[in-house]
Amino acid sequence: MTEQLRILVVDDEPGMRTGIERTLRRFSVTLPDIEGEVAFELQAVDSGEAALAQIEASGPDILLLDHKLPGMSGLDVLHELAESKRDILTIMITAYASLDTAITATRRGAYDFLAKPFTPEELKAAVRKAAKHLLLQRQARRLAEEKRQVRFQFISVLGHELKAPLAAVEGYLNILRDRSVGDNPAVYQQAVERSLVRLQGMRKLILDLLDLTRIESGNRRRDLANLDVCEVAKNAIETLIPEATAKRVAVELATPGPVPMRADRGDLEMILNNLVSNAVKYNREGGQVRVTVEGQDETVRIAVADTGIGMSAQEAAQLFREFSRIKNPQTRSILGSGLGLSIVKKVAALYGGDVQVQSEPGVGSTFRVTLHPAELGGEAARAAAPPAPPAS
Amino acid sequence: MQTGATTRTILVVDDDPDFLAQQQMQLEAAHFKVLAAPGVQEARHLLEECQPDLAVLDLMMEDADGGFALSYHLRKKYPGVPIIMVTAVTSQTGLDFTPSGPEQKSWVKADVILPKPVRFEQLKREIDRLLARKP
Numbered sequence: 001m002t003e004q005l006r007i008l009v010v011d012d013e014p015g016m017r018t019g020i021e022r023t024l025r026r027f028s029v030t031l032p033d034i035e036g037e038v039a040f041e042l043q044a045v046d047s048g049e050a051a052l053a054q055i056e057a058s059g060p061d062i063l064l065l066d067h068k069l070p071g072m073s074g075l076d077v078l079h080e081l082a083e084s085k086r087d088i089l090t091i092m093i094t095a096y097a098s099l100d101t102a103i104t105a106t107r108r109g110a111y112d113f114l115a116k117p118f119t120p121e122e123l124k125a126a127v128r129k130a131a132k133h134l135l136l137q138r139q140a141r142r143l144a145e146e147k148r149q150v151r152f153q154f155i156s157v158l159g160h161e162l163k164a165p166l167a168a169v170e171g172y173l174n175i176l177r178d179r180s181v182g183d184n185p186a187v188y189q190q191a192v193e194r195s196l197v198r199l200q201g202m203r204k205l206i207l208d209l210l211d212l213t214r215i216e217s218g219n220r221r222r223d224l225a226n227l228d229v230c231e232v233a234k235n236a237i238e239t240l241i242p243e244a245t246a247k248r249v250a251v252e253l254a255t256p257g258p259v260p261m262r263a264d265r266g267d268l269e270m271i272l273n274n275l276v277s278n279a280v281k282y283n284r285e286g287g288q289v290r291v292t293v294e295g296q297d298e299t300v301r302i303a304v305a306d307t308g309i310g311m312s313a314q315e316a317a318q319l320f321r322e323f324s325r326i327k328n329p330q331t332r333s334i335l336g337s338g339l340g341l342s343i344v345k346k347v348a349a350l351y352g353g354d355v356q357v358q359s360e361p362g363v364g365s366t367f368r369v370t371l372h373p374a375e376l377g378g379e380a381a382r383a384a385a386p387p388a389p390p391a392s
Numbered sequence: 393m394q395t396g397a398t399t400r401t402i403l404v405v406d407d408d409p410d411f412l413a414q415q416q417m418q419l420e421a422a423h424f425k426v427l428a429a430p431g432v433q434e435a436r437h438l439l440e441e442c443q444p445d446l447a448v449l450d451l452m453m454e455d456a457d458g459g460f461a462l463s464y465h466l467r468k469k470y471p472g473v474p475i476i477m478v479t480a481v482t483s484q485t486g487l488d489f490t491p492s493g494p495e496q497k498s499w500v501k502a503d504v505i506l507p508k509p510v511r512f513e514q515l516k517r518e519i520d521r522l523l524a525r526k527p
Contacts, residue, residue: 167509168410181421
């Protein structure tokens with residue numbers, strides 16, 4: 001990706017202007033950090049007044065500004081620019097290294113200095129540094145904006161996801177209050193039951209949201225302990241027995257022996273509860289769920305296989321995104337927050353691991369999580385760190 | 393109970409199972425026969441088999457404009473069947489889809505657009521009005 005930056009040269013000496021132009025015309029800068037290359041487009045004017053007009057007209061990115069100019073001085077130009085809050089990086093050209101000028105110019109927002117006389121190499125070095133600074137700064141800004149957009153979108157979808165169950169319960173309450181659907185008590189009973197189901201779904205959404213926040217805040221102290229992953233899996237299976245029984249789904253832990261792992265219990269519970277719960281929810285009547293745990297060479301592997309509805313490769317690709325729920329006639333009546341797998345993926349990442357899915361429509365899905373307990377912290381610290389500040 | 397001859401059939405399409413159930417309960421209590429479809433596909437199947445007297449469609453179904461597509465299909469298949477479009481679009485996006493002139497109404501293929509949440513009395517009033525227009 002080649003980016004074009006505009007440089008405006010402001011100097012009253014014609015020789016200086018042509019010299020700078022000649023030096024920079026075919027000059028380009030490669031920035032490996034952001035995989036970018038920068039080329040330059042040059043313009044030149046001979047006074048501060050002309051500079052301001054040119055800035056207004058063409059909005060340059062970098063200003064090579066002579067300090068000593070016939071009318072308004074370079075410092076005056078800087079002052080005007082500071083007032084207008086433009087996104088311009090200024091390199092001051094001073095006749096001799098004067099400390100006073102340097103201090104004043106810095107106060108007024110100059111980025112760098114170039115003392116006359118300078119060699120073409122010195123000029124290129126200053127421009128290279130300025131270009132790098134400018135692009136990194138813009139990239140950081142872009143990332144911050146993207147992050148803000150993602151947050152915004154998340155909140156707006158969340159709002160909708162919370163509103164839907166509220167509206168459903170409200171509707172049922174109105175029916176119950178007005179006794180508006182006839183005399184059949186079974187219908188009113190259905191209204192109560194469905195309200196409870198929707199409230200339960202809402203509670204699950206809020207709990208998942210809290211889990212997600214807890215993972216993403218990154219700075220939570222993890223209670224690391226030597227755990228047996230099989231025991232955590234056993235507990236997860238036990239909590240889901242009512243749901244499994246209702247669907248006549250047999251859940252089996254296929255690994256008898258202990259698989260030790262140093263981890264936070266809450267983290268492992270989030271992974272196992274979500275995967276086993278999905279395996280039951282998206283299963284068929286009378287289906288099976290098989291949970292296997294394996295520990296080898298600092299790596300713990302958890303697999304949860306079901307005999308459920310499965311999904312297409314296209315659907316699987318969408319799976320780990322927040323609020324991504326596969327909508328089709330088979331999943332329509334299954335309630336879910338749309339956050340479970342996104343949580344599993346994030347927790348796995350905390351342990352330097354990942355989650356993968358293998359699925360066949362109508363046959364079933366297998367979710368495999370890999371965890372590297374020794375890597376805990378590295379990924380967490382990186383995920384929680386703010387975007388790198390622009391290097392100066 | 394009204395006699396079979398005067399029982400009108402209403403197609404209700406909504407992807408929220410409870411909104412669908414609530415409409416069905418209330419419409420049945422008001423002596424309508426209800427065809428309830430939880431999605432566009434199911435609605436299309438139902439339409440293959442019979443012609444409703446009126447349709448209540450949710451605008452935003454699984455693929456965002458599913459309601460629009462369905463109303464277009466319905467209008468083409470049974471031109472005389474009135475359509476009530478129920479939508480959460482306004483409250484969700486701030487966009488106003490209320491048709492302001494006959495020109496726009498023909499574009500959205502609905503006779504009435506009601507913003508969610510819809511009170512049943514309001515829906516009932518519109519249904520009665522649209523059915524009374526029909527021979």
